[in-house]
Amino acid sequence: MSYVVYLAATALFLSGVLLFRRPRNPLTLSTCVAIILGATVFVCSAPLTLAAVNDLTGIPNFGAPLTYGMLTAYSCSLLILLINWRGGPRERVRRMVLRSMAAYGLLVVAIVVLFALADASTERLRDLDTYYANTPYMREMILLYLLGHTAATVAMCTVCVKWASEVTGLLRTGLWLIVLGGALDVTGFQLTKYTAVVARWCGHDLDALSTSVAPPMASLAALLCSAGFVLPRLLPSLSAHWRGLGDYRRLTPLWSLVRYVSTAPKPPTSWWDLPQARLQWREVSIHDALLALAPYFDDQVRERAHQAALRAGLVGGAARVAAEAAMLTDAARRAAAREAPFDEPSTYRLHATQVSGTGELVELARALHRSPTAVPAGTVNAPESEEPHVA
Helix, strand or coil: CCHHHHHHHHHHHHHHHHHCCCCCCCHHHHHHHHHHHHHHHHHCHHHHHHHHHHHHCCCCHHHHHHHHHHHCCCCHHHHHHHHHCCCCCCHHHHHHHHHHHHHHHHHHHHHHHHHHCCCCCCCCCCHHHHHHCCCCCCCHHHHHHHHHHHHHHHHHHHHHHHHHCCCCHHHHHHHHHHHHHHHHHHHHHHHHHHHHHHHHHHHCEEEEEEEHHHHHHHHHHHHHHHHHHHHHHHHHHHHHHHHHHHHHHHHHHHHHCCCCCCCCCCCCCCCCHHHHHHHHHHHHHHHHHCCCCHHHHCCHHHHHHHHHHHHHCCCHHHHHHHHHHHHHHHHHHHHCCCCCCCCCCCCCCCCHHHCCHHHHHHHHHHHHHCCCCCCCCCCCCCCCCCCCCCC
């Protein structure tokens, strides 16, 4: 059981690390804190951790108030995350955050005080809730942490359901994942805990609900909630980097043709550079090379290629791009042969240099890929600029 809990904690922790990019942003910070607290709860609740904490402190069951206190802090962090996510006037957000922290801070203090007053001398690593369900002060402590977690979960689900009807897209998907995780937490973890504890009060034994059913349900619920919080914030960025990686690779034919003309500064060589940063550097370098090749542009080559493209069935932009690719290839050949540029350079400007983004550059690279022309590498009389190796 400990290893399953540790696996869930690791998954939560990794999702928090992936999201931790701008710690000064309240929403990002509160999201990461909530996820990392959730991971900490799982680590603390594992029997191996509980035994280690008890041995380290020399106090039987000291791991119980530690775990319940962390769970209470996690519940509070969920409310704070929702407050920051929903936004509003800064003073109102700040006031609601402070109220939540005060309420759950008092709850943590109450849990610690009740444990200190209770007689819990027998160490229980798996069934503490049910074993001490009838013990004075321990009974109240157990009920108190469950009620605090229930209040936070119900409030979270209520807000998310209401908010989901007002938004669309990834945000709505994330909210419904949070609702699903919260519902699973209430039914799979909290309800089973309540049932097992009440059964003990009534003289029955339903401990299996608390020891075997509740922990895996809590793990799954936390993972769903974390996915709901992370998805709307992380997926757009990941999608952008994925598209950037695709464009970076699709620009390879064009970059291979002009790379030895570019005099753009060398980029950082760190292996962890994100695809968007690599794409931006390649785009700047290509534009630099195209500017250097402009004096070699031959309008006659372009016009002949344009007519040939029209005869081949290409129309509009496709014919234009094919003609530009032919002119660019000819210019690179001239530069590679160290020929002198034209006395009266062409006034034509590539369409890709007049629009923003990499879309037109990618189209030009595709045209070069369809009809590649070999240009001797490294023979252009210009400083060579190397880019970092990409595996």
